[in-house]
Amino acid sequence: MTLAEDSGPERGGDDILAAEYVLGVLSADERRQVSARIAAEPDFARMVDRWEVHLAPLAVGYPEIDVAPSVKQAIDRRLFTEQTETAGRPRLWSSLGFWRGLAAAAVAALAIYVAVPYINPPAQAPREFMVASLAADGSDVKYMIMYDAATNEIGLSHVAGERASGKDFELWMIDANAQPVSMGVIPAGTTMKMPVKEGMRGKFAAGTVLAVSVEPVGGSPTGLPTGPVVAAGDLRQI
Amino acid sequence: MTPQDITKLIVRTSMKDRAAFDLLYRQTSSKLFGVCLRVLNDRANAEEALQEVFVKIWTKADRFAASELSPISWLVAIARNHAIDRIRARRQAPLAIDEALEVADPAPGPEAAALAGDEAGRIKGCLEELDKERAAAVRGAYLKGESYAELAERHGVPLNTMRTWLRRSLLKLRECLER
Numbered sequence: 001m002t003l004a005e006d007s008g009p010e011r012g013g014d015d016i017l018a019a020e021y022v023l024g025v026l027s028a029d030e031r032r033q034v035s036a037r038i039a040a041e042p043d044f045a046r047m048v049d050r051w052e053v054h055l056a057p058l059a060v061g062y063p064e065i066d067v068a069p070s071v072k073q074a075i076d077r078r079l080f081t082e083q084t085e086t087a088g089r090p091r092l093w094s095s096l097g098f099w100r101g102l103a104a105a106a107v108a109a110l111a112i113y114v115a116v117p118y119i120n121p122p123a124q125a126p127r128e129f130m131v132a133s134l135a136a137d138g139s140d141v142k143y144m145i146m147y148d149a150a151t152n153e154i155g156l157s158h159v160a161g162e163r164a165s166g167k168d169f170e171l172w173m174i175d176a177n178a179q180p181v182s183m184g185v186i187p188a189g190t191t192m193k194m195p196v197k198e199g200m201r202g203k204f205a206a207g208t209v210l211a212v213s214v215e216p217v218g219g220s221p222t223g224l225p226t227g228p229v230v231a232a233g234d235l236r237q238i
Numbered sequence: 239m240t241p242q243d244i245t246k247l248i249v250r251t252s253m254k255d256r257a258a259f260d261l262l263y264r265q266t267s268s269k270l271f272g273v274c275l276r277v278l279n280d281r282a283n284a285e286e287a288l289q290e291v292f293v294k295i296w297t298k299a300d301r302f303a304a305s306e307l308s309p310i311s312w313l314v315a316i317a318r319n320h321a322i323d324r325i326r327a328r329r330q331a332p333l334a335i336d337e338a339l340e341v342a343d344p345a346p347g348p349e350a351a352a353l354a355g356d357e358a359g360r361i362k363g364c365l366e367e368l369d370k371e372r373a374a375a376v377r378g379a380y381l382k383g384e385s386y387a388e389l390a391e392r393h394g395v396p397l398n399t400m401r402t403w404l405r406r407s408l409l410k411l412r413e414c415l416e417r
Contacts, residue, residue, distance in 0.1 A: 019408045023376065024277075024318065024383035028326040049306055054415055056311035057358035058380045059318075062276055064268035071271075071285050072263055075292045080256075131303050206306060236303055238245055 018047035022055055110146045110157045110191065129238050132210050134231035141169070141230040143186075143212060147196070147204050154194045156186060161230065163188075163214070169230070170219050173200065174209040185219040186212065208235045239265050244309035245302075252299035259296060266310065267292070270317040277321035277383040287324050291317045322383035364414035372407045379404070 020026050021034045038045045110131075128149040135142045141161030147154050154171075163169050171183040171194070181203075184194055196204075213220070214227035244265065250258030270291055274284035294316055305312050365373040379389060390400035 015412065016405055016408055019412070020405070022315075023379050023404075023408070024322045025379050025386045025389065025404060026326075027385055027387065028323070031323060031326060052311065052315045053306055054361055054411075055380055056307060056314065057361050058377060059273070059311065059314045060358075061377070061381045062269065062272040062314070065272045065275055067267050067271045067288065068285065071288055072260075072267070075263070075289050078289065078293055079296055133303070237306060238249075238303055 014044055015047050018044065019051045021048060022051040110144055110155045130204055130206065130235040131238050132233045132235045134210060134212055134233040136229060136231050139228075139230040141212060143231055145171075145210055145233075145235075147235065149201075149204065152196045152198070152201050154183065154196055156192050156194065158186075158190050158192075166217060167214050167227070168217050168219060169212050170215045170225070172211045172213060172225055173203060174211055174232075180211070180225055182220065182223065183210075185215070204235060206235055206237045209233070210235065241309050244313075248295075248299050248302045248309055248312075251296060252302070254296075262295070263292060266313055269310070270313060273314055273317040274321045276381055277318065278325055283324070283328075284321070287321050288317070290324075291320050294320065318383065325383060326385065360415060361411075364411050367414055368407055368410060372403070375404065376407055376411070 017034065021031065026034065034048075038048055130147040130149075132145045132147075133142075134145060139161065142159035144157040144159055145154055146157075156171075169186040171186050172180040173183055174180050181200065183196065183200070186192070186194070209232060211225075211229045211232035213225040213229050215225070220226050244262070247258045247262040247265070251262055267288065271284060271288050274287040274291065275281065278284045278287055295313065298316075302309070302312055307315060365376065368376070375389065375393075378384065384392075386397055386400050386404070389404070390397045393400065395403070
């Protein structure tokens with residue numbers, strides 16, 4: 001019996017397959033097939049993530065157990081000695097991991113940029129941040145976005161892709177049930193902040209889609225996107 | 239350490255900050271070792287798994303932003319999935335007798351009692367709606383990472399019966415979690 005036959009809708013479908021993966025009951029072959037799907041199918045990966053969230057509280061059943069110091073030494077040997085011996089500069093620049101790291105560095109730099117003025121805040125509710133990585137197929141435009149609920153501000157980091165002369169990038173919030181709402185023209189620069197209109201505050205939630213479109217200088221004349229969307233992504237809680 | 243502190247350490251680790259990685263290891267390795275040891279049931283094997291887990295954390299820390307999991311749950315998920323993949327790859331042979339005799343707690347143990355918080359309350363409440371034996375099987379499968387084949391052997395039922403049985407529990411659980 002193949003995994004596909006065995007996980008048809010009548011048996012619960014993909015969502016139950018995701019639950020079985022998270023629970024850990026699948027065989028080695030099935031787990032390999034599911035891992036490949038997690039890597040290739042974002043919707044399926046989200047189902048797996050949801051089940052991880054649902055079942056995570058069960059992990060209180062795992063005790064904390066002291067680890068022999070030799071383990072950390074072995075990790076450092078594996079990660080850091082090998083690297084200095086084999087990773088020369090050309091490899092660093094050509095490696096995909098470096099570019100991924102750069103995107104992550106953009107998020108982290110942005111986090112510091114947004115949060116630093118408040119690094120020693122008076123005691124108050126924990127700060128809530130949301131991040132989104134905006135990109136699109138067939139476009140080289142990439143932005144990292146971080147929303148800080150405490151200040152109601154968006155921090156943007158321009159990762160790649162230039163605007164054409166005579167054009168501006170405009171940021172939109174896309175709600176499935178309504179027309180896109182403009183968040184404003186994105187200022188030029190590598191790191192910048194944009195205030196959020198007070199009425200929009202409640203709209204920032206995990207899964208909300210943000211998108212960047214190409215517009216005439218000064219922004220869309222119609223109040224709706226007029227140019228192509230060159231980058232989009234959804235907000236995630238961090 | 240608060241979840242926010244762990245989040246910061248993961249983000250800094252994604253920037254290849256070794257000091258942050260070292261601190262993250264100090265703060266979380268005993269919990270993640272507890273996960274590996276429970277699933278693999280062998281110290282040397284669990285130590286090797288833990289090494290691989292932290293190598294993954296170092297190389298994949300940037301993926302954290304794409305998950306809805308809390309930082310510690312995200313780390314536990316990496317450790318659990320790795321330990322389960324590892325034991326699945328190794329344990330093709332029939333079960334040892336002592337393992338076969340080890341039965342999941344019929345009553346909710348201290349683990350279940352210790353569950354707290356919103357999401358925790360929900361899964362706990364939903365497990366309570368299941369038959370006791372079935373709830374224990376779900377909890378045991380999660381903590382030990384037992385396969386359908388192992389569960390079937392332990393309960394003395396055919397593999398497909400075990401599948402149907404557990405899937406029904408998962409469907410019920412989903413229905414309850416979505417209420």
